[in-house]
Amino acid sequence: MKFESVQKKTVILNPAENMARKTIPSEIRIDPLTRRSSRICHFMKLKWEKPDFDKLISGTEKMCPFCPDKIMKITPCFPPEIVEEGRMISDDMVLFPNIAPYDSIGAVATMGSRHYIPMTEIEPERIAKAFRLAMDFFRRFRDTGNEESVYNIINWNYMPPSGSSIIHPHLQVFSSSFAPNLMRNELDAAKIYMETSRTNYWDDLVKAETADGRRFLGKIGRTTWLTAYAPLGVAGDVLAVVDGVRCTLELTDDDLSDIAKGLTKAMAAYDKMGIYSFNMNFFTGAETDDHTRFHLLFSPRTFFNQALATPDIGAIQRLFNESVCMAFPEDIRDMLKSEW
Structure with a gap:
């Protein structure tokens, strides 16, 4: 397991100190699996101002x-050959077709009847229940024998900085035979890793990170929580890997509860930084993919300037697909650790 990085230095003449020479460090990290690069730079205090939520939510x-x-x-309904009753309901949660689907089989699952739930008030039980509703949909769709039932994915965009256009908490749920870019890159790289090393990359990563400790947050059930070595987000990412699980449909009810608990810990920790929005994605293999392990990424999102709604993704991320993080993941781990 190699954790590679390239150290960089920039020298400027600082007008705040009579043009004295100042050295600014940065670092390029290489993801151990895909070799995707991530830049650790633009160091700043990870502290943001929250908006006026009453004003933001009012009238929505x-x-x-x-x-x-x-x-x-x-909301629309599924045709009877997919969901006989049109929509799936679990108490006050409803799952129905996505009117703007990412694939041929896409759904939205609401997380209850409450319109706005502050990040720190989203209970683990609510998250686990919504996940279970999505799992019931995945199983029902699989049982139809449809060839699209290969990768069963849940995405969660929470609040506007994450790209969500609706305040009401909800999940994006879809099945596809075509893995999204980063997930496909990971699956391909993990297969090569297993063929080369005769071990599972994700098992090796968990062992290495747990032993090292600098990015290890904790373990809940059989789910290990880490800060990502080469993060995608400006405030880092939280990575969760589930032992022995290859795909979404192998997750147990206990796994879903444990994942939900870990997510609320991440939310609580980032809330202390003034961050109130995030993306979360499931990364899954197919049912026969022994070279992978189910994992998820929790990536906090923010506006750099609340008044101007300046997003946290600029040209280097959007067009070069090059990640930028404003603190070392080891330091972010220390900021999050108190919640574990």
Whole structure:
């Protein structure tokens, strides 16, 4: 397991100190699996101002399609060969077709009837219950024998900085025979790793990170929580790997509960930095992919400037697909560790 990096230095003449020479460090990290690069630079205190939530939320419930007074009237239904009753319901949670799908089989799962839930008030039980509803959908779709039931993925975009256009908490749920870019790159690289080393990359990563400790957060059940060595997000990422699980449908109810607990810990920790939004994605193999392990990424999102709604993704990330993180993942781990 190689954790490679390239150290960089920039020298400027600093006008704040009579043009004295100042050296600014940065670092390029190489992801141990895919060799994707991530730049650790632009160091700043990881502290942001939260918006006026009352102002942000005010009136959004009036047009929200996921609120109880509208959801059963205006959301679409699945054809009977996929979901006989049209929509799947679990108490106040509803799963229905995504009107803007990412693939041929896509759904949205609301996380209850409450329109706005602050990040620190999202209970583990709520998350696990929404995951279970999605799992029921995945199993039902698999049982139809459809060839698209290969990779079963849950995405969660929470609040506007994450790209969510609806305040009401909800999950994006879809099945596809075509793995998204980064997931496909990981699967291909993990297969080569196993062919070369005769071991599973993710098992080796968990062992190495647990022994090293600098990015290790904790273990809940059989899920190991880490800060990612080469993060995608400006405030780092939290990575969770589930022992012995190859794909989404191998997750047990206990696994879902454990994952939900870990996610609320990550939310609580990032809330202390003033971050109130995130992306979360499932990364899964197919049912026969022994070379991989189910894992997820939790990536906090923010605006650099709340007043201007300046996003945390610029040209280097968007067009070069080059990640930028504003602190060392080891330091971010220390900031998060108190929640574990």
